[in-house]
Amino acid sequence: MNSARVKTFYYLMKLGREFELAAKEQYMQGNIAGFLHLDIGQEACSVGTMQAFDKGDVFTHYREHVLAIARGMDPKLIMAELFGKVTGVSKGKGGSMHLFEPKLDFYGGDAIVAGHLPIATGCAYARKIEGEMAGVFAIFGDGATNAGAFFESLNIAAAWKLPIIFFCENNYYAIGTRIGWVSPFEELYHKARHYMPSKRIDGMDVCEVYQVVMEAKEHIEEGLGPYFIEAETYRYEGHSMSDNGKYRSEEEMKIFKSRDPIENLKKEALKLGIVEPEYFEETDKKVAKEIEEAVEFAANSPEPDLSELYENVYCKECTNVVP
Numbered sequence: 232m233n234s235a236r237v238k239t240f241y242y243l244m245k246l247g248r249e250f251e252l253a254a255k256e257q258y259m260q261g262n263i264a265g266f267l268h269l270d271i272g273q274e275a276c277s278v279g280t281m282q283a284f285d286k287g288d289v290f291t292h293y294r295e296h297v298l299a300i301a302r303g304m305d306p307k308l309i310m311a312e313l314f315g316k317v318t319g320v321s322k323g324k325g326g327s328m329h330l331f332e333p334k335l336d337f338y339g340g341d342a343i344v345a346g347h348l349p350i351a352t353g354c355a356y357a358r359k360i361e362g363e364m365a366g367v368f369a370i371f372g373d374g375a376t377n378a379g380a381f382f383e384s385l386n387i388a389a390a391w392k393l394p395i396i397f398f399c400e401n402n403y404y405a406i407g408t409r410i411g412w413v414s415p416f417e418e419l420y421h422k423a424r425h426y427m428p429s430k431r432i433d434g435m436d437v438c439e440v441y442q443v444v445m446e447a448k449e450h451i452e453e454g455l456g457p458y459f460i461e462a463e464t465y466r467y468e469g470h471s472m473s474d475n476g477k478y479r480s481e482e483e484m485k486i487f488k489s490r491d492p493i494e495n496l497k498k499e500a501l502k503l504g505i506v507e508p509e510y511f512e513e514t515d516k517k518v519a520k521e522i523e524e525a526v527e528f529a530a531n532s533p534e535p536d537l538s539e540l541y542e543n544v545y546c547k548e549c550t551n552v553v554p
């Protein structure tokens with residue numbers, strides 16, 4: 232790993248973590264309503280994937296704030312969306328689970344578990360028939376791998392050799408349900424290995440995530456069909472703000488926290504001497520300022536006008552509909 236890349240990984244993961252901590256605080260103060268699913272602990276997956284998969288379409292489930300940041304979405308517009316403000320990336324109509332930005336080819340998140348996988352697969356089919364090089368990236372949790380839509384997507388993607396990467400964040404829990412209670416095995420890459428190349432990786436290591444997604448990207452761009460990655464990871468917070476996560480043991484939490492993606496990247500970079508210590512201090516300060524500005528921007532933005540209720544409900548000029 233070169234120094235510049237490691238610096239970018241650190242900056243984006245730190246920005247993501249601080250964004251989530253600020254969102255949590257704002258939620259507790261009553262400034263954010265509805266659901267809020269935090270990504271704290273899983274930043275290596277969000278950042279490593281988006282740094283590698285830099286072209287093509289992204290479809291994601293609802294735990295997507297850091298993924299959006301890593302894709303290039305402005306944290307101000309995400310925070311404003313969480314606040315339900317008109318300046319939000321989805322005009323305040325989507326909230327935390329629906330960050331959507333066509334300019335970034337970012338078509339997420341989706342609140343329906345596994346609901347975005349058939350859509351992503353269809354998009355990969357469109358890309359294939361249009362002869363586009365860049366493919367599709369679909370990210371989802373361990374819980375999604377028990378859904379029918381998951382197997383249907385894998386099946387057709389493999390049968391038609393579609394250019395799509397399926398990336399599973401196995402954090403071992405679907406809300407309070409441990410994956411081993413509802414799946415015959417906890418190593419989920421077995422579910423895909425008869426359909427396509429399928430790998431289990433360390434999802435707490437941003438460099439490993441980046442490298443494997445680069446490999447997968449080359450594979451799909453060469454027209455060799457889909458690729459499956461299972462990344463072992465862990466969320467430090469509950470499933471959402473209404474869950475205290477007490478169904479997990481302190482011991483388990485301790486093990487995963489010792490593998491913290493941000494702290495370990497920093498430690499490793501300092502040990503190898505590829506990043507100077509001052510970089511981390513300066514970056515932490517820069518990130519704190521950016522997050523403060525994002526909260527300020529969201530707080531000072533106006534609420535959507537009532538007339539907005541009727542906007543963007545139906546497509547007015549559907550120019551690309553097949554007659």
Ligand SMILES: Cc1ncc(C[n+]2csc(CCOP(=O)(O)OP(=O)(O)O)c2C)c(N)n1
Binds near residue numbers: 371375376400402470
């Ligand atoms: C089809 C469907 N069933 C149930 C739910 C309720 N639900 C919301 S999140 C969730 C857990 C999903 O867990 P996982 O796929 O592991 O993702 P994670 O939250 O761990 O990132 C469930 C069951 C839903 N949103 N959609």
Ligand SMILES: [Mg+2]
Binds near residue numbers: 373374400404406
């Ligand atoms: Mg899960």
